[in-house]
Amino acid sequence: MNDIVVAGGGPAGAAASCLLARAGRRVVVVERETAPAHRMCGEFLAGAGLDRLAELGIDMAALGARPITRMRLVRGGRATEAALPFPALSLSRRALDAALLERAEQAGAKVLRGHAIRAVGDGVLHIDGHGELAAPTLLLATGKHDVRGVRREAGEPADLIGFKTHLRLVAPEAAALEGFVELILFRDGYAGLQMIEGGEANLCLLVDRTRFLRDGGTWEGLVAGLVDECAHLGRRLAGAEAWPRPLAIARVPYGYxxxxxxxxxxxxxxxxxxxxxxxxxxxxxxxHSGALAARCLIEGGGADDYARAIRRAVRRPVRLAGALYRAGRANWLQGPIIRMASWWPGGVSGLAAMTRVG
Ligand SMILES: Cc1cc2nc3c(=O)[nH]c(=O)nc-3n(C[C@H](O)[C@H](O)[C@H](O)COP(=O)(O)OP(=O)(O)OC[C@H]3O[C@@H](n4cnc5c(N)ncnc54)[C@H](O)[C@@H]3O)c2cc1C
Structure with missing residues (x-):
């Protein structure tokens, strides 16, 4: 009999499992992947996220994480820069998720890899290839994937498609990107670009479905359209080697x-x-949510205590980020945003700080 079952071994599930196992709780993590995998993510980590990783004993430098100190906001051929108001690093999710889950195991959590949870009902998990597992206390950390019986009510998400690939840029472009996270605005979407470990870069972008279809409904068509529209991105991507196929995602419920x-x-x-x-x-x-849930359980609190604490922590940053995101999606506002950012880089840094949690 396990005290606590954790559904999903991503950053949230692994962090909570590690802290609970360290406190002597019997924890089992059910993770559907058999091995570390690439994830849809910009792979940018900052502020309190780095503190939480240090508390878990994750040595980001030893994993090859790249420091990021500045942000570059780009539209078309125009770019403006601002200092980041918090420390930041970038590291591939494949490396980070593997290190986190390994930490949880070292702390004593049992990890069931390669088993997907199909449904949850009456405190019991129904798991592929494993049968049933009693979960009087369940930490639901399956990310954007909902599980039957405990689905979120996320409403109607924006009609955006996300793509991610790793790139090997030509040397001068990699050198120009080093130390920066670039936020590149384009018609009906934006991209994030930064170096990660191993001399590679991460390109992650979100685009309206209508724009994607206008560009031919293919990744190649979209990239060709973006390079045409944005000279800066064109320069970065010239001669770069990318994955044969990007990861893709749709229907992300931003602001939920x-x-x-x-x-x-x-x-x-x-x-x-x-x-x-x-x-x-x-x-x-x-x-942060993994750490809060673990602390709550260790101190004898319930799911309602935890829910109150985490909502208090996320409400304001999520609301502000939602408003900025809606402004950035309005194509006519992108030009004024870039102009304002170049007049007042401190304002950009301040807004970035206000969207942080923890
Ligand atoms: C386009 C895009 C860019 C992003 N960029 C960034 C960024 O730069 N920086 C940042 O901090 N965040 C970024 N994010 C957000 C970030 O990726 C997520 O917030 C984060 O991964 C959430 O962590 P999690 O542990 O909740 O879920 P996940 O990371 O999704 O982990 C969930 C885990 O559960 C497992 N799982 C799922 N379903 C089941 C099941 N049924 N049974 C068993 N296991 C299951 C999965 O395999 C996975 O290991 C980005 C998101 C998107 C969409």
Whole structure:
């Protein structure tokens, strides 16, 4: 009999499992992937997220994480820069998620890999290839994937498609990108670009479905359209080697904060709140929620205590990020945003700080 079952071994689930196992609780994590995998993510980590990782004993430098100190906001051929008001790093999710889950195991959590949870009902998990597992206390950390019986009520998400690829840029472009996170605005979407470990870069972008279809409904067509529109991105991508196929995602419920509480069910990470991804704050929410849930359980609190604490922490940053995200999606506002950012870079840094959790 396990004290606590954790559904999903991403940043949220792994963080909570590690802290609970360290406190002597019997924890089992059910993770559907058999091995570390690439994830849809800009792979930017900052502020309190880095503190949470240090508390878990994750040595980001040893994993090859790249420091990021500045932000470059780009539209067409125009770019403006601002200092980041918090420390930041970038590291591939494949490396980070593997290190986190390994930490949880080292702390004593049992990890069931390669088993997907199909449904949850009456405190019991129905798991592919494993049968049933009693979960009087369930930490639901399956990210954007909902599980039957405990689905979120995320409403109608924006009609956006997300893409991610890793790139090997030509040397001068990699050198120009080093130390920066670039936020590139284009018609009906935006992209994030930064170096990660191993001399590679991460390109992650979100685009309206209508724009994607106008560009031929293919990744190649979209990239050709973006390079045409944005000279800066064209320069970065010239001669770069990318994955044969990008990862893709649709229907992300940006701005969602879960409202209900079910006895014994703690929603962590994206199951609890989904902050617009341009903030690079999703993993910080995941790690922070994992730490809060663990602390709550260790101190004898219930799911309602935890839900109150995590909602208090995320409400304002998610709301502000939602407003900025809507402004950035209005094509006519992108020019004024860039002009304002070049007149007042301190304002950009300040807004970035206000979207952080923890
Ligand atoms: C386009 C885009 C860019 C982003 N960029 C950034 C960024 O730069 N920085 C940042 O901090 N955040 C970013 N995010 C957000 C970030 O990726 C998420 O907020 C974060 O991954 C949430 O962590 P999690 O642990 O809640 O979920 P996840 O990371 O999704 O982990 C969930 C885990 O559960 C497992 N799982 C799922 N379903 C089941 C099941 N049925 N049974 C068993 N296991 C299951 C999965 O395999 C996975 O391991 C971005 C998101 C998007 C969409």
């Amino acid at each position: 904060v879960h409202q209900g509480v079910s006895a014994g069910v703690f929603r962590l990470g994206d199951q609890m709140a989904v902050i617009p991804s341009f903030t690079g704050g999703g993993m910080t929410i995941a790690l």
